[in-house]
Amino acid sequence: MTIAVPLSERALILAPLGRDSQVALMILNEAGYGGVIAADLGKLCSELDSGAGLLLIAVEALRGPELETLLHYLEHQPTWSDLPIVLLTHHGGPEQGPSSRLSALLGNVTFLERPFHPATLVSLVSTALRGRRRQYEARDRLIDLSESERRLQSTLETLEQQVEERTAQLRHNEEALRQSQKMEAVGQLTGGIAHDFNNMLTGIIGSLELLRRRLARGRMDDLDSLIDLGVTSANRAAGLTHRLLAFSRRQSLDSKAVQMNTLVLSMGELLQRSLNESIQLDMRLNEQLWIAEADPNQLESALLNLVLNARDAMPDGGKLVVETSNQVLDSDFTAGYSNLQPGEYVVLSVADTGCGMPPSVMSRAFDPFFTTKPIGQGTGLGLSMIYGFSKQSGGHVTIDSEIDKGTTVKLYLPRFAGESQPQVTVDPPQSPDAQDGETVLIVEDDPAVRVLVSAVLSELGYAFVEAADADGAVPILDSNQRIDLLISDVGLPGMNGRQLAEIGRQYRPDLKVLFITGYAEHAAVRGGFLDSGMQMITKPFTFDLLTAKVREMIRA
Structure with a gap:
């Protein structure tokens, strides 16, 4: 055969x-x-x-x-x-x-x-x-490579003159692309996340276990300290998650008109308290400063992070300059950055006279979990959070440093293009207790979150109806059930919370909606996500904030 x-x-x-x-x-x-x-x-x-x-x-x-x-x-x-x-x-x-x-x-x-x-x-x-x-496979690859080289040679001969004219610009774009790809590499986050979250989970789980043991033995003394320990660890975990979302440009931003000078002056006392007595704080605020467009809370956090980094770079004292200015970025500057458009920007600059950074450190300064500080004195997420915040806001951030001379970080935020908005007078806080049988529809796919929200609202006297997803909520919205407020997670399985709200308003045009979200890519910029009568809070949230929002929206 x-x-x-x-x-x-x-x-x-x-x-x-x-x-x-x-x-x-x-x-x-x-x-x-x-x-x-x-x-x-x-x-x-x-x-x-x-x-x-x-x-x-x-x-x-x-x-x-x-x-x-x-x-x-x-x-x-x-x-x-x-x-x-x-x-x-x-x-x-x-x-x-x-x-x-x-x-x-x-x-x-x-x-x-x-x-x-x-x-x-x-x-x-x-x-x-x-x-x-x-x-044989190597032979085939050599043949393919030879053919590719032949085509490439032909192309190079045709484009040689154009390549010579654009070489400098291409090198600049290549470096910018490499930096962007490096900053987007989520894989490098794993080690830092595991380390920090394990520490925080140890504090949370350990405090709960000790609470259980003491309650089982009837010991009621010193429970507050264990509760404080667990809450502190949980808040640290929430802060880490917030910084990760900021770095990845997926946090929920509430962008609005910001008077940056007013914001910086309002933080003056806090910044001064954060510095050593040996550090001189100098504020140089442009009196003709344009109005910026940004999330004021995130801007405050960014400024505080920059000031703390500058403080740590000057252990023996020095001078810290916080400066605001206007700047127009032309196409030559913005060409190297994919999301940056030419135009008018408001600049917040923080400069110190500290130890400075060598080029090898400066090139990694915005990398997540990269830090030169000792273990336990920094997560390495401060600058990466500022990087993500600036990019998500349509702005930019730069860093310049020289050994033994200091570091300057500049945060560029777009100039506000709308009309100046008047200051809103805040009404006195109202009692969160429910009145007149007020009813809330809770739509949340996580059973633990759903139970906790329901329990808190029940303690305050609110009636509530629950659904695990949009399919379960739509029949309720299309019924005669009284609904004063819809509380919905954004990231529901199947139909998301925003789509559910649209359907709910077809049945109930005046339906008020409070979104809760831990991560929602399309809700990252609230101005393009929320309509009138809609608000949003991010997980994890305090129940004081939840009940205040419920009362505010129902009474609005």
Whole structure:
């Protein structure tokens, strides 16, 4: 029986004495491999031109003038080829002479002592053919590469002049792209997240376990300290999540018109208290400053982070300058940054006279969890949060530093394009207790969150109706059930919370909606997500904030 295989994978067999050739071919056929028996060395060499996966040759056949033909063929193989050869030797080990000459010349010779076991032969042939296939793959890649190089050379000849004119700009864009890709690499966050979250979870779980043990024993003393420990650890975890969302540009921003000078002055006392007495704080505020567009809470957090970093860079004292200015960025500046548009920007600059950073540190300053501070004195998320906040706000951030001379960080935020908004007078806080059978529809897919929200509202006297998803909530909205407020998670399975609110307003045009979210990409900028009568709070939230929002929206 002859097995049909590609010529490039067949075994050429030459073993003229006895039945070695027939036995070898039969074993290979039974294993699913094909082969051809050559009568002599000359026939084998002629078959080589048609293709072969390996040679199976008895050592006694390597004689005569045809041997030089075989050696010449092997010596002049293409660079990708290294034809495998299995030499059948006699008992006692491989002979000297032609076999050793082949081994020295090619380096891809395997010896098989006769009599051989069929499994040994099949194993050697299988290994040789796998190597041969890899050679063919390398050949194909070389052919593809050669063709690609040919096309590339043709293109380069056509575009040579244009490439010379744009080389400098392309290098700048390449560096900006590399930095952007590096900052977007979420994989590098894993170690830092695991380390910090494990510490915080230890504080949360440990405090709860101690509470359980003390309550089980009837001990009611010093429970407040355990509760404070758990809440502190949970708030630290919430802060870490907030910074991660800020870095990834997925936090929920409440962008509005911001008088940056007013914001900086309002933080003056806090900033001064955060500094050492040996550090002089100098505020240089432009009196003609434009109105910026940003989330004021995030801007305050960014400024505080920058001031704290500057403080840590001046352990022996120095000068800290907080400055505001207007700046117009042209297309030459913004061309290297994909999300930055030419236009007018309000700039917040924080400069210190501290130790400065070498280029190797400055290039990684915005990387998440990168910090030069000792363990326990910084998470390495402060600057990465500012980076994400600036990009999500349509702005930019730069850092310049010099060893022993200091560091300057500039935060660019877009100029507000709308009309100046008047200050809103805050009404006195109202009692959160429910009145007149007020009812809230709670739509949340996480059972724990749903139970906690329901329990808090129930304690305050609110009636409530629950649903785990939008499919369960729509029939309630399309009923006669009284609903004063819809509280819905944004990230529901299936139909999301925003789509549910749209359907709810078809049934109840005046429906008020409070969204709660831990992460919602499309809700990242609230101005484009919320309509009138809608508000949003982010997880984790305090129940004081939740009840205040419920009362505010129902009474509005």
